[in-house]
Amino acid sequence: MARRPICAVGLVKEKRFMRVLLVEDDGMIGSSLRSGLASQGMAVDWVQNAGDAEDSFRSSVYALVLLDLGLPDSSGLEVLKKIRTAKNKTPILIVTARDDLPSKIAGLDLGADDYIIKPFDFSELMARIRAVIRRQAGHSASKIECGEVLLDMASHEASYRRTRHVLPAREFALLLSLAERAGTILSRSQLEERLYGSGEEVESNAVDVLIFYIRKKFGHDIIRNVRGAGWLIPKDRP
Amino acid sequence: MTSLRAKLTVWFIGLFTVVGILAGAGTLLVSLREQDALLDDQLRQIALSVSDLPSAVGESSRITSGANPDDEIVVHVLDRNFQTIRNSDPSTAIPVAGKTGFSNHVDDGVEWRTFTLIAETRIIQVSQQTELRTEAAWAAAFNTVLPIALLVPLSWLFVGLLFSRALRPLIGLTNELRAAQTSDGVKLKTEGIPSEVVPLVAAMNDLLGRQNELIAFHQRFVSDAAHQLRTPVTALTLQVEELKGSLPEAGNFPVFARMQTGLSRMSALLGQLLKLARADAPLKAAGHETADLNAAVRAALADAFTMATAKTIDLGIEKEAFVRVKGEQMDIVMLVGNLIENAVRYTPAGGKIDIDIAILGDDAFVAIKDSGPGLPEGALARVFERFYRHAPQDTEGSGLGLSIAAALAARCGAEVSLENRKDRSGLIATVKFKAADA
Numbered sequence: 001m002a003r004r005p006i007c008a009v010g011l012v013k014e015k016r017f018m019r020v021l022l023v024e025d026d027g028m029i030g031s032s033l034r035s036g037l038a039s040q041g042m043a044v045d046w047v048q049n050a051g052d053a054e055d056s057f058r059s060s061v062y063a064l065v066l067l068d069l070g071l072p073d074s075s076g077l078e079v080l081k082k083i084r085t086a087k088n089k090t091p092i093l094i095v096t097a098r099d100d101l102p103s104k105i106a107g108l109d110l111g112a113d114d115y116i117i118k119p120f121d122f123s124e125l126m127a128r129i130r131a132v133i134r135r136q137a138g139h140s141a142s143k144i145e146c147g148e149v150l151l152d153m154a155s156h157e158a159s160y161r162r163t164r165h166v167l168p169a170r171e172f173a174l175l176l177s178l179a180e181r182a183g184t185i186l187s188r189s190q191l192e193e194r195l196y197g198s199g200e201e202v203e204s205n206a207v208d209v210l211i212f213y214i215r216k217k218f219g220h221d222i223i224r225n226v227r228g229a230g231w232l233i234p235k236d237r238p
Numbered sequence: 239m240t241s242l243r244a245k246l247t248v249w250f251i252g253l254f255t256v257v258g259i260l261a262g263a264g265t266l267l268v269s270l271r272e273q274d275a276l277l278d279d280q281l282r283q284i285a286l287s288v289s290d291l292p293s294a295v296g297e298s299s300r301i302t303s304g305a306n307p308d309d310e311i312v313v314h315v316l317d318r319n320f321q322t323i324r325n326s327d328p329s330t331a332i333p334v335a336g337k338t339g340f341s342n343h344v345d346d347g348v349e350w351r352t353f354t355l356i357a358e359t360r361i362i363q364v365s366q367q368t369e370l371r372t373e374a375a376w377a378a379a380f381n382t383v384l385p386i387a388l389l390v391p392l393s394w395l396f397v398g399l400l401f402s403r404a405l406r407p408l409i410g411l412t413n414e415l416r417a418a419q420t421s422d423g424v425k426l427k428t429e430g431i432p433s434e435v436v437p438l439v440a441a442m443n444d445l446l447g448r449q450n451e452l453i454a455f456h457q458r459f460v461s462d463a464a465h466q467l468r469t470p471v472t473a474l475t476l477q478v479e480e481l482k483g484s485l486p487e488a489g490n491f492p493v494f495a496r497m498q499t500g501l502s503r504m505s506a507l508l509g510q511l512l513k514l515a516r517a518d519a520p521l522k523a524a525g526h527e528t529a530d531l532n533a534a535v536r537a538a539l540a541d542a543f544t545m546a547t548a549k550t551i552d553l554g555i556e557k558e559a560f561v562r563v564k565g566e567q568m569d570i571v572m573l574v575g576n577l578i579e580n581a582v583r584y585t586p587a588g589g590k591i592d593i594d595i596a597i598l599g600d601d602a603f604v605a606i607k608d609s610g611p612g613l614p615e616g617a618l619a620r621v622f623e624r625f626y627r628h629a630p631q632d633t634e635g636s637g638l639g640l641s642i643a644a645a646l647a648a649r650c651g652a653e654v655s656l657e658n659r660k661d662r663s664g665l666i667a668t669v670k671f672k673a674a675d676a
Contacts, residue, residue: 028473032480039483070469097468099512118468119505121498122479185540226543227554228593229536234544 018063018133022046023053023079024095025071033066036122050074054082062090064129067112069096069103077103077110084111091136093128095120146182147234149222151175160218167214170195174210175233178223183235185226243405250397258390262383269382273375277366278340281311281353285364288313289357310370312350314363323360332365342368407431411439453518461515464508471508475501510638513572514624517645528674529567529650531602532560535595538575542582549587553578558595561602563671565650570671573646574604576639577654577667581608584665602671612658612665621656643669 020037024030025048034044045060047053050071057065057079065083069076080092091113096103099117107115113132116125144151150159156172158165167175177194178186186194188207195210196202203209211223211231223231312327320334335341335354343350349368354361407430414426425446426439478497482488539553546553563570581591589609596603613621617628622644627637640654647654652671659666 026469026473029469029476032473032476035480036476036483097465097472100516119472119475119501119508121475183540185536185543187536224543224547226539227552228558229539229555232540232543234547236544 019043019060020045021053021056021060021062021065023048023050023066023071023076024068025049026068033122033125040126048072050076050079053079057083057088064133065090065092066129067092067094069094069098069107077106080107080110080112089136091132093132095125144176144179146179147236149175149179149182149233151179158218160222163218165217167217171210171214174207175214175223178231178233182233185230185232187230190230243401247397247401250401251394254393254397255390258386258393262386262390265386266379266383269379270375273378274371277371277374278351278353281340281351281364281366282355284311284313285353285355285362288315288362288364289355289360310367312365314365316361316363318359318361320361330365332363334361334363404432408435411435415442457515457519460511464511464515467508468505471501471505475505507636507638510636510642514638514642514645517569517572517642517649527564527566528562529565529570531563531570531595531604531671532558534567534570535574535593535604537571538578539593541571541575542578545579546582546591549582549585549589551582551585551587552590553582554592556592556594556607558593559597559602561595561597562674563602563650563652564674565652565671569646569649573643573650573652573654573669574606576643576646577606577669580639580643581606581610581665581667584608585610589664597673600673602673604669604671606667607659607664608666609664612662613656615658618656618658622654 018041020042022030022033022037022044024033024046027048030046030048034046037044045056045062047056048071050073053067053071067076067079071079076094076096080094083090083092092111094107094112094115095118096107096115097118098104104115113135114128116128142152142154144153148160151172152158153176156167156169158167158172158175173195174191177191191207192202195207214223223233226232310327312330312332313324314322314326314330314332314334315324316322316334330345330350332343332345332350332352335352336356338354338356341352341354343352343365350365351368351371352363352365354363411426411431425443428436428439431439475498478494478501482494485491488494535555535558539555543553578591578593585591585608591609592607594603594605594607596605613628620626621628621640624641625637640656643654647669650671652669655668655670657666657668658664
């Protein structure tokens with residue numbers, strides 16, 4: 001199962017002193033996560049079953065819920081359903097050992113914000129937490145971050161590694177097409193389709209010219225060639 | 239191998255043919271004899287009717303029998319002193335017998351059958367050429383035998399149709415059984431099956447049921463075990479990180495890095511086990527799905543691209559034909575992805591991996607050609623075995639990649655094969671897909 005790209009639309013801004021509800025029945029994982037999250041400046045309430053989770057949720061306000069699906073008294077999906085039926089929009093990140101498609105779809109359909117599959121390490125979890133918080137915070141959707149590429153939709157400014165440039169419309173659109181579907185190969189015809197209107201005459205080397213100018217500004221590696229297939233922007237930071 | 243249908247068909251065709259020939263021959267003999275008697279009777283009737291005529295009548299030089307004007311009959315009337323009164327064909331000279339009855343004569347090379355009637359005042363001799371009689375007899379006999387002769391080949395056709403009809407349920411059963419191997423919980427139907435075969439079908443259903451249970455149990459066990467192991471592995475990973483974080487000089491202990499490598503290998507193995515359990519699971523749908531092979535190859539290529547770039551391997555498509563194939567898109571992405579990943583893993587840094595997509599007849603081929611060391615012939619046969627690894631144990635990978643590929647291929651009716659390049663300059667992994675009907 002492909003992991004969800006660590007891409008986020010929204011303002012890149014750290015939130016500090018967040019209150020987090022951790023629902024995890026495994027003692028070892030729970031205690032490690034609690035101390036780990038605490039070291040990141042979060043206040044963690046840790047409960048080990050669904051009943052306690054619902055009680056805590058009723059009595060306090062949380063910035064984030066980390067929810068394990070395999071709980072001893074009921075399924076985490078039930079907790080999720082109760083929270084969402086109560087019209088509560090607190091970001092919920094599901095933490096589970098189950099990665100089959102149906103349970104994943106069920107979780108996302110019930111209103112979970114993301115899904116992280118065991119086994120994971122702490123830095124991966126933190127990245128997901130940051131992404132979920134960012135998505136929650138900024139519905140303005142003014143920035144797209146993907147791998148090492150950051151695009152500002154309002155100003156058409158792109159930054160990659162240490163360079164930063166305001167791009168002409170077509171160059172920006174090309175970079176955006178690739179960044180929106182990071183980790184996916186786009187062929188010449190797919191890019192042309194996205195960049196040019198249906199009636200427009202397209203020079204055969206138009207895409208190459210745009211890529212040439214983008215690479216000249218940011219360096220060759222910003223867009224990768226895939227021989228015989230097309231171009232892509234890698235999803236993960238190398 | 240003997241075919242019940244062929245055997246029965248041959249025996250029944252033989253039987254009907256022999257019966258047909260015997261019946262035909264018998265009918266022919268009887269018919270010939272009957273015709274002979276009939277013609278003799280005719281001669282006698284003519285003789286009797288001539289003898290009844292007054293002596294003045296009978297100017298007609300020839301009497302022709304009503305039915306067939308070609309049945310030339312010669313009537314010779316004589317007085318008791320053997321003096322000819324009338325002869326319908328004076329050119330013939332048939333000796334006159336002295337008593338009433340049938341006789342045969344050869345006159346001038348022509349054979350005659352004659353009936354002589356000694357009446358009170360006259361002798362009447364009625365003759366007919368034997369050749370004509372024989373001809374007429376055969377013609378009549380032929381007409382009698384003809385229906386039988388026509389019925390024999392008709393019976394062959396009937397036998398063929400009957401047996402293929404009677405055995406059709408068995409052919410249907412075979413197809414059903416073949417399909418049952420790849421799908422879940424199928425029961426063979428007993429409707430329309432001959433009652434003799436029903437117990438066999440019931441026994442097969444029993445066996446199928448038990449086999450499905452066993453397979454399901456095995457898959458559930460592998461998948462459950464892998465899922466259950468995920469939580470302790472996560473716990474361990476987090477503990478190691480916590481421990482590392484709590485020691486200021488943790489960077490000085492390489493054991494942490496080694497522990498983390500070990501844990502990530504363990505979680506990779508768990509992931510592979512789950513993939514294998516999933517790839518082994520039978521298809522839910524009947525297998526009518528089709529997939530865009532080119533899109534699948536691109537998706538697999540994109541997944542492996544980061545890993546290839548990290549090893550500075552030149553990975554790309556060399557040439558491609560555009561084709562849809564049978565199978566589920568996700569399966570094919572994973573199948574091709576496993577093979578590309580395998581190629582990237584075993585190709586040394588700076589190498590090259592080419593992918594070809596080709597169509598040949600009803601098949602579509604994906605070939606992944608790497609510039610790695612290839613495999614010794616002995617290993618080629620074993621690489622699809624679970625947990626078999628040709629490379630030393632410390633190479634990344636679980637030894638399950640090719641087993642997963644093979645299981646996925648089986649799900650969409652494809653075949654995976656590996657061969658060394660002719661000049662031993664690398665390995666070629668080929669998948670033969672069934673092209674979807676256009």
